[in-house]
Amino acid sequence: MKPALRTLALAAAIAMLAGCASQRPSNHLVDINLVALNDLHGHLEAGKFTYNGGLFGRQTTVKAGGIDTIAAALREWRKEDRELLLVGAGDMIGASPAISSMWADEPTIGALNMLGLKATSVGNHEFDAGRIELLRQQKGGCNSPRPDKACKFSATYEGAKFNYLAANVIDVVTKKPLLPAYEIVEAHGVKVALIGAVLKDTPSVVLASGIAGLSFEDEAQSINRVLPELRAQGVGVFVVLVHQGGRTESAFDKQDCSDLQGEIVDVVKRLDPAIRLVVSGHSHKGYLCRVDGKLVTQAEMGGHMLSRIKLTVDKAANTVRSVSARNVVMQPNWYRSVPEVDAYLKKVKQRSEQELARPVARLGAAIISRERHDGDESALGNLVADATLLSGRPFGAQIAFMNVGGVRANLESNAAGFATVGHAQAVQPFGNTLTVMNMTGAQIKTLLEQQWVGDKAQSRGLLQLSEGFTYQWDPKQPEGSRVVAGSVMLHGVPLEDGASYRVAANAFIAAGGDAFPEFAKGTNRANTAVRDIDSLTAYLIKCEQDRKPAGSATAQEPRIQRLK
Template sequence: MAATRKKNKAGRRILALGAGLATVGALVAAMPAGASQDRAADAGYGNGKGWGRMVDVQLLSFNDLHGNLEPPTGSSGRLTQLNEDGTTKTIEGVGGVEYLATHLRQARQGNRYSITAAAGDMIGASPLVSGLFHDEPTVEALNKLKLDVTSVGNHEFDEGGRELARLQNGGCHPVEGCYEEGRTFSGAHFPYLAANVTDEKTGRPMLDPYYIWERDGIKIGFIGVTLEGTADIVNADGIKGLKFGDEVETINKYAKVLERKGVKSIVALLHEGGMPASGAYNYDCDTPGAGAGISGPIVDIAKNVTPQVDALVTGHTHQSYACTIPDPSGKPRTVTSAASFGRLYTDTTLTYDRRTKDIVRTAVASANHVVTRDVTPAKDMTDLISRYKTLSAPVANRAVGHISADIENPLPDPKKPFADVERPAGNLIADAQLEAMAPADKGGAQLALMNPGGIRMPLTYAQSGGEGDGVVTYAEAYAVQPFTNMMTTVDLTGAQLITTLQQQVSGANLAAPKYLQVSKGFTYTLDTTKTGADRIVVDSVKLNGEAIDPAKTYRVAMNEFLAAGSDGFPVLKEHKNKLVGASDLDVLVAYMTAHSSASAPLAPPALGRITIVK
């Protein structure tokens, strides 16, 4: 049994709860049956599968599951495939943990050495069947998937460090208790790694910084980090006392630690990523030519991470790629990401040299594979989902509205770089927030702003739950707005509003713009021929057809996450006269109920609030 299966949870406790950091040990597995025959067959280089000098180790990986146990719907359940002739086609109906489990189990067959790893955001922003139970169902599913190790992502901190500690170590929820009589949550059977998340007072990692996988003398080390900017995109109250360090410095530091322990084969699990030139899952981002390749934060990180690291498994951007990016010595190194929501998994072959104890880089091969639904779903996962759906049914199945067609929330597409600037789901949410906060006793809001990352799913007309086409249930609304952020109405000057729009495309958001969704009546022009803050055409910013006056004060509705200046909008925390209202989820549900019925369903909101100049 590998070290990850050990239930020695004291070694994985968070320092904030008073437990010290313990290094994860490793146990050597017993020699497989028939090993003596395999040793002879694999003498020298052999076939790379067993006891010769060169041994193939399979690394299965995925990222950004976000508690999507059930098959994701709409655009969240699609992929783009690149055909040989250069055209693309859409693959419908992918993902779902029942199918991911089957694909992973089939992929492991015939591989003596197989590791399953993840690059963060396994939980958080989850649909109701997991989120209602504080993501205990997803952790249980990952245990059944035989996940060996994962890094933390920013969403692992959605409910704070103490809750992450409970998910790692087990125990019932401190407020809600256990969800089933006689059943206590056992916690994760795999380590969460957080090498660059440290206690501000002691400087020590809050979770294990690395993990050593060992079988038959083969040792592979894993270092797990989240993006340095995590503090800017999570609730500040939950991470008090924690510091998020530089990704490169941290990985390089622990690579040296692992090498001192005799571990020369190293994989970094990094919750930060990039944008390939194509949104197709099978795009070859090593193809030469203009417009080819990959961009974004992962490029500079990969170019500076020590050559001691043999591969990087990444996430956060929800993109799919299997690229090579040169390390500081100029040597190609594999960098992968498997999109999001369990739609893909990556299969990487790491060829291990027993003599040097290192990975042979030239022999590394990696590819993304689609989690199709044409395989037999894993019964243990079906049973797990069914159990939690039964528990959640009284809440989940309540109808809250009706829609006439899909209300989309398009994912970023490198081939359509501005398609996600204005989203139908974003317009719906912003309008709901404006209506809720417009009454004088709710703050008198004149417009609403919604952060795009807070919109997790589309509303899909046809659902698989059997409630009827066009019916929106509470569970579906929850999947769109799972954070339950409280709404606020605040004072902002016209100058601050204009600066807010400029911060969408400058400062912390220069490399990866975050386009706020705006309520009806608030309009402006985005000039994509320019760069940075200049992309916002200041004279175009209007409210109900009237130009925004920089000296005038406006009442603006937004969730508390934005009001705190998060997501790269520091100007928003300069607000005044804050009034707190209902949660964003309650606001959306109330709006859907008030504005739709079976005979008069709600149509997708029209676009056109943001004019794009290309």
């Protein structure tokens, strides 16, 4: 062989050996594929999804979601990886459309079983009907605190085939977690720990009686606490599923955004460095952000999108090498349908349609909006507060309050101009009963000031007010002094600090929920046993009977006046 050829051959051999050496570690690398879903809220059908960044960067509205669309996408993705893991970050149920809520959300649990959900963190809305109902929904059976809804979709209910996880929800009597803190799954020969947690402030956003005896502990501390136990079982790959969220100005599909803000950021920063992926929820925002080297994802809400996540794992070292993700909008007809899921959705709709289509009362407008004027009050918020006052009057109610978060959708009418049972239940899906209590004028003023503690007014909105109750507020004043002195009035008469007034509200905020602790100080409390949905429908019927259909009134003076 000529010297030149020998040199080339030697160089090629060295290059081949070097190539083998560089490839050898890759033999230990494996991709673990996950799909994440959060805040489904029982949205079994597709709905509208509006986002920025469409054609030419414009705001775009598309039809997205639905369990049929999600099932079709998952089937295709599982063809790429049969060991794909479907996981969730809470609020799969609760605050649901009537098609799910009228059946105690059992159709949604059934749909998630069909989709192959592996595990999900519990969310605050899973506690809407209390711990007993949550455990029933997990384990199955018909012994429910909601006998009018449970086991009415089917004669039996088998429960969830997936696990709800919550490392930070502790039974104060047993000192043990109410639900499993984690679940260990295996994919491509790698043990993966799915660790669940829910926001520690859950007691401020759910009915107090439903979570009596439970302690909601710090999210990061609770998650970190289980890592030694997991490592002892040979786990080195950790995926956090946490129902806590943040906000960002970045687009939902922007890779590695760096401007994430909110409660989730502090939680992530305090997590063990070995945790590289955090699947979040609660804030209904789509994002793919990096915080201290960790990827933090969220997939909006209602099944409008799914997060496709890839963990590259070094099997030899039992560690995560890299994490990447993208958010995919679930637009119908992108994938071939799954007949059994289509048939299931059709069955749910048929079982629901007759009851949901029953007319309640004629409206004076096609839509009564929950959109708040200047961010303060809405036509629908006022209407619900008026309905609460009407139902509370037999118990002496003079003033009624409604929290913005309890008004879940616009009130719409059908083609004939009637609001139906389905329309009403979409507005008020919780089934809260109404409470009437005594509060002094001074307590009511304190209550109003609690609207601006921290960023609560921005994140949760101002309380909606019943007819005849008005006040002014000044955004230029410091927290605690924003209600204008002398402006709080009932039918034009200033409230007296020492006088007592009868106040009506749903049981959730009446117990101090939504961070309004002043409500909990009310005395001489009466549980009316009237459900919020029944209150709303009774009010709509009365308006029609009085020949003043809801929504037909001309513009009225605002009940909340913001000084400029």
